Amino acid sequence: MVFSMSLVTGLVVGAVVFFVLGRGMAAMTAPPAKPTTLGWAAYVTGVLAFASGLLIMFGSRVFSSAPVSIALAAAAMVLGIGAFAKRDRHWPTWVALGAGLVPALFWIWFVAGEFVSPH
Numbered sequence: 417m418v419f420s421m422s423l424v425t426g427l428v429v430g431a432v433v434f435f436v437l438g439r440g441m442a443a444m445t446a447p448p449a450k451p452t453t454l455g456w457a458a459y460v461t462g463v464l465a466f467a468s469g470l471l472i473m474f475g476s477r478v479f480s481s482a483p484v485s486i487a488l489a490a491a492a493m494v495l496g497i498g499a500f501a502k503r504d505r506h507w508p509t510w511v512a513l514g515a516g517l518v519p520a521l522f523w524i525w526f527v528a529g530e531f532v533s534p535h
Contacts (some may be wrong), residue, residue: 422486433491440512449510452502461516469489492520
C-alpha cells in the first residue's frame with residue numbers, strides 16, 4: 417500500500433510540476449535554444465532518484481527510503497517525458513530520462529519478482 421501510494425504521489429507531483437512549468441511552452445513551434453526550466457526540473461528529480469536508488473543499494477540510511485525513491489523516479493519520468501514532448505531535447509532532459517529510468521526499471525523488476533515468487 418505504501419509503495420503504490422508513493423507511486424501515485426510521484427506521478428501527481430510530476431504532473432503538477434509539469435503543468436506549472438510547462439504552461440508557457442505550448443505556443444512554441446521551434447525547439448528552445450537552451451534548456452528550459454522544465455528540463456532542469458526533470459534533471460534534478462532524475463539525479464535525486466538515481467542517487468536515492470544508489471543509497472538504497474549500498475545500505476545507507478540517509479535519504480534512502482524506498483517510497484522516496486519510487487516517488488522521485490515516477491516524478492522524473494513524468495517531467496522528462498513532458499519536457500521531451502515540449503521539444504526540449506537538451507542534455508538535462510536526456511540525463512533526467514536516463515537517470516530516472518534506472519530506479520524506475522529496478523522497482524518495476526522488483527514488483528514483477530514479487531508477483532512471480534512471493535514471500
